[in-house]
Amino acid sequence: MAHADNLRRHFPAVRTGTYLNTGSFGALPDTTVQLMRDTLQWLLEEGRRADNYKEVLQTTHQQIREQLAHLLQVRAASIVLTDSTTHGLNIVLWGLPLQAGDEVIVTDVEHEGALLPVYVQQARRGIVVRVVDGTLPPDELCAAIDRAVTPRTRLILCSHVSYATGHRLPIEQIAKVAHARHVLVAVDGAQGMGAEPFSLAGTEIDFYAFPGHKWLCGPDGTGALYIRPDVQSMVQMTYAGSHSLAAADAYNLSGTFLASPTVQRYEHTFADLAKWVGWLESLQFLRVTVGWDYAYTRVQGLSGQLIDALLDVDHVRIATPRDRRAGLIHFQIQGMSAEQFVREAAERSLYVKAIPGRQLVRASTGFYNGDDDVERLVTLVKSSKASS
Template sequence: MAHVDNLRRHFPAIRTVAYLNTGEFGALPDTAVSAMQEELRWQLEQGRLHDDWDTRFQQIRAEVREHLAVLLDAPPEAFALTDGATHAVNIALWGLPLRAGDEILYTDLEHPAVLLPLQILKQRRGVVLQKVPVATSEDQWLTQVQRLLTPRTRLLVIPHVAAATGQRLPVETLCELIHRHGGYCLVDGAQGAGAEPFSLAQSGVDLYAVSGRKWLCGPDGTGALYVAPTLQSVLDPTFIGPAALASPHAYTALGHHLAAETGQRFEYAASARVQWIGFHESLKFLRVHVGWDYAYTRIQGLSAHLFDQLLDFPNVQIVTPREARAGIVSFRLPHPSAEAFVAAADERSVHVQAVPNRNLIRVSCGFYNHEDDIERLLAVLRSVR
């Protein structure tokens, strides 16, 4: 317990509340905020036209890719830095060579950040969307997907961990299935990256969207898209700008250009310097001071503890499968509504999330949480019961 107590000192936001909402916004470590403040102070006093301005920034971004590479077991050059997971999903969907009549399979668990781009893609390109019903086991997922596969299936879109229900999908098995069929797999990793150990190299994932602000405890406006090396020549850049070039002057006035040979070709602008410095510090803190193995063990242990405690409440319906979970545990009550419960919890300084369209209460157990935080949540449950 000494390690978590020491870590909690670096997260002021969790000191006075039971902060069980990492799946929406991870708490910022003080080291990240200090680095961001120092950068703003430097810009204020020194300006932004120094010779090493761009060099320093590119080094920060390169180190972010290195941290992501360690986290997700992939080469750093496979990552394109984005404004978040939504941005990454859009780059992936619009960059794939999809035409009218091509079919995309997606699950009944997708976040709006995935559903909305899919619908626009359908309207503009005429692709056909096929929804895969929710399954509870790996075999059921395979059966559901196989049933919908046709000669026109080109892409399978799935969440790593479902944002609403907290269900961890059998990503590796489903990727293998779609590859045997000749298609690609796009994974929304917003609720997976940083919540559990995951190897992109071993999973076979073609495209993986990362959110920086959730389990990675980074600032808003940070994220990444992993593009498998075998797919980098297939995916077209959705946006184009100087950041995508092989070198600063690799273009002509006629519009000819030489794109970077790495995932950087899918970036279009190198901006938001302060946020990227903060994200770099957050990743470094998690890797060096927290330790990924510790974070994963702590998250898994706390979510199991919460799950077991909820079983003592006969009126609680847990929707997260115990053996297929990461850091999120979702449940519903017959009364009150999820929104009313979250409001009641907030009054007691317990922060959780409501999923109104499913009437779910979503609890995200971060590595910095205490068992006391869970007990405070259970006390709210007892009071409303």
């Protein structure tokens, strides 16, 4: 436990309460916040001189791409920096040449951040949205998706890990099913990236979008999108700016321009050096100080410990399958609404989340959590029936 105790010193948020909500926001390391403060101080004192500011920002962006590429085992040139998972999915949906009558398949356990961009395509372009049951066992889910595919299906969009139920979806197999039917696949990686060992190498996943502020412990407004090299030519630019160009002067007044030869063509603005410096620091901290193998093992171990403890509580129904979990555990408390439990937990400085419309409580076990955090939650759950 020495390593775990040492790591917790760097995360003040997990020492002031029982922090079991990484699935909403990961705790920030103290080194990240200090570097962000130092960066803002530097900008205050030195000014944002165009040459210096842009050079530092470009270098930071590239180092982030390299960190993410190492983690996903892909080329850095396939990583687009975004401000969120939803931003990345919008790049995909607006970039693909979808037409009226084209179909997009989604599951019924998707986050609104993924569904709403699809619904806008339905309203603006007239696409058809088809829905399958995302809680089916892996083989049945793949079969259901295969049955839902028609000659007009263009894209399947699904979660790596469902925010709503904690299910780890068989995204690798879904991609194989999709490609066998000549359909593209986009994955919402918000609850998977950084929560379990995962490599895109060797998979047929076309698009993988994820945020920086959850399991990757970065600041708000950070994220990235992987676009498989074979399909990059299919995604048109929707937003464009100077950062999208192959060179600063790669355009003329006749309307001709030369876009970046990499996926940087989808990165259209320079913005907020402090947050990017902060995310880079968090990624380096996770890789060097924490160690990804340790982080993954810790998340998996604590989530399993929580499920095992809740199985012994008669008035609890667990919604997340033990063998298809990552870092999210969802459960229902008989006789008590999820919202009421979350409020009462917060009054005791224990932080979990209620899933709207499903009456499920969601606990996220981060690598910086301890056995005592799990025990506090289980103790409160056990006592909750008497107060309901």
